[in-house]
Amino acid sequence: MAMLELSQVHAAYGAVEALRGISLQVEEGKIVTLIGSNGAGKSTTLRTISGVVPATQGTIAFRGKRIETLQSHEVTALGIAHVPEGRKIFPKLTVAENLEMGAFTVKSDAAIKQTMEEAFARFPRLKERRNQMGGTLSGGEQQMLAIARALMMKPALLMLDEPSMGLAPLVVEQVFETIRELNAAGVTILLVEQNARQALQVAHRGYVIQNGEIMLEDEAAALLDNAMVRDAYLGS
Ligand code: ATP
Numbered sequence: 001m002a003m004l005e006l007s008q009v010h011a012a013y014g015a016v017e018a019l020r021g022i023s024l025q026v027e028e029g030k031i032v033t034l035i036g037s038n039g040a041g042k043s044t045t046l047r048t049i050s051g052v053v054p055a056t057q058g059t060i061a062f063r064g065k066r067i068e069t070l071q072s073h074e075v076t077a078l079g080i081a082h083v084p085e086g087r088k089i090f091p092k093l094t095v096a097e098n099l100e101m102g103a104f105t106v107k108s109d110a111a112i113k114q115t116m117e118e119a120f121a122r123f124p125r126l127k128e129r130r131n132q133m134g135g136t137l138s139g140g141e142q143q144m145l146a147i148a149r150a151l152m153m154k155p156a157l158l159m160l161d162e163p164s165m166g167l168a169p170l171v172v173e174q175v176f177e178t179i180r181e182l183n184a185a186g187v188t189i190l191l192v193e194q195n196a197r198q199a200l201q202v203a204h205r206g207y208v209i210q211n212g213e214i215m216l217e218d219e220a221a222a223l224l225d226n227a228m229v230r231d232a233y234l235g236s
Helices: 040-050 073-077 095-102 109-122 124-128 139-151 169-184 194-201 219-225 227-233
Strands: 004-013 016-026 030-035 057-062 079-083 156-160 189-191 205-211 213-219
Touching: 004 040, 016 030, 016 040, 016 057, 016 213, 030 040, 030 194, 040 079, 040 156, 040 189, 073 079, 079 139, 095 109, 095 139, 109 124, 109 139, 124 139, 139 156, 139 169, 169 189, 169 194, 189 194, 194 219, 194 227, 205 219, 213 219, 219 227
Parallel strands: 030 189, 030 205, 079 156, 156 189
Antiparallel strands: 004 016, 004 057, 205 213
């Protein structure tokens, strides 16, 4: 059984149908990427999984449990963390306070402190800046903070929406390295990216989404070699 399984999921914004029957699977321990052009429905897919946008048809199962009717806080409590497009950190809170906000499913102060120390061990730059306002961090540091905040609830599945967006090439490399390390540490990852080449290089499996529909799915290495994918998404 896949950890996450979407079957014929539809979603809409008013009269605009953004997802038109999405089926995809994320196996435990893997990195799965969803690539596609602007407006294809990538962010909407993540929002529908996390219960921010309701599914109008179809089913979503997480570890065999149906979740498509749950509220977003209930989805989070099951172990699905969502790092939205644009990071959405709290600019007027310090780095440490941002991390505390991510730990809202964690009950004990001791556990929060321990998890924060783990976050600081993984992201030393955040430790140096623990008392700095989130809004004063660089773009790359804000992305690291957004990821670290999501990790505070120790998710089984981490969903990342365009983590490389707007970052300098060297920082993009660091973000993808972090994704690799987290996966090696046991976190299953569903990654949405416009940066298709790097996403497919880090992922095990990939899905190509177009106009709210999955048009292709395969092992990531095979998609990197696929002529249509190369023409449309890899610029070669
Ligand atoms: P991008 O990378 O540009 O964010 P995407 O693949 O993530 O693209 P979505 O953001 O999921 O695409 O958008 C899918 C469709 O839904 C688009 O046609 C978009 O215009 C529409 N849409 C997205 N958000 C909203 C919204 N809040 N209200 C109305 N329509 C929306």
